[in-house]
Amino acid sequence: MSHASSSRTAARKAGAADPPRRTRNSERTKEAILAAARAEFCEHGLGGARVDAIAERAGANKRLLYHYFGNKEDLYRAVLLDAYAEIRAGERELNLEALGPDEAMDRLVRFTFRHFLDKPWFTSLLSTENVQNAAFLKTLPDIPALHSPLVGQIEKILEQGRAEGIFRDGIDPIQLYISIAALGYFYVSNMKTLSVIFERDLGATPMIQEREAQAVQMVLRYLWKPGVQPVREV
Template identity: 70%
Template structure:
């Protein structure tokens, strides 16, 4: 059950003189709330997350949280959108069209793996949204537009690789990206349990580097394999 909305209020009830000495920084406050909310939602899920806890973690007034984001559901949607925008920005910054097909795929696999590794809250947040059957993601109007350029980038890499006689021609870019994401997502999401099962510290630097190299090799070798070979 979502928490009730609160009417918009002034950012501070302090005297005007003190307000003048402490100018409003709404962008910084919003960023702090989003950062705190992503951790709370990732750790406790949508239902278990508390607005009070988010406000306390962000060191922000709870009424300000409602002022900027409306209610708990809208804040969760904002966290989801921000999470996807962040990874898409990172992918665009790779400038994959400037590299040969093999190098481009190498960079994409490594970036995806490292993004999950550096942001363990992200796989947990995605897990939460899958438990919710993607009901909030379905309401984000910008989500398809965010993913379309990525699919187009991968398709272009595959086409360049096929034209150069390096890659096979029967690869679906969407299926390929799902595989790339899975290679990092599963490892990061299951590091604790897999470490116990196989009696290896999969969080160690050496094991992480080995896994990243393994993921790159799997993807590139697959793309170079001729169908039916």
């Protein structure tokens, strides 16, 4: 075999290892595009966001953006789904089923509060979608499947609390979660205006810690049965 033939054979063998590398690169590119799109949509809304700006933020070719995600609206849908998937994944990692009911609820409240606090882009994205009357969220078939395990998990915590004589009856898990989310969402989404109105820096660590502790107290004291000494104080 000639040297040239050997080189071509070696090149073909080496080429066999290329697809995994391309796959890894494509995944990184997709992640970069999603992160860039998230930032662009949160800053400018769906109408003001530009595909050119997203591609530039991601350091990606605009043609790749269209190849992976389709048009701007499809990319927005992908960002929206990814945002919900991220918070649901974080909730699953809390391992709430291994905790007592009051501690599990404490951890869920703190996680939800911190998620809004640490990821202010999430509140911006939710605001954008609510302005659009959830038009794009309605087109995502994966959303109900993402949320149903959370509702089931909260229901199990409530059932365990009732069985232990800690939690009272008649609590709707969906209404409860809405209240938990509201305690974090409103604080973060209105932090700047409330800081001006009340002349306090709501972004300061002591204020954040106080608010987080109060959120936990509000939820647990709502759940505890009247006249029953709770397993733990907050």
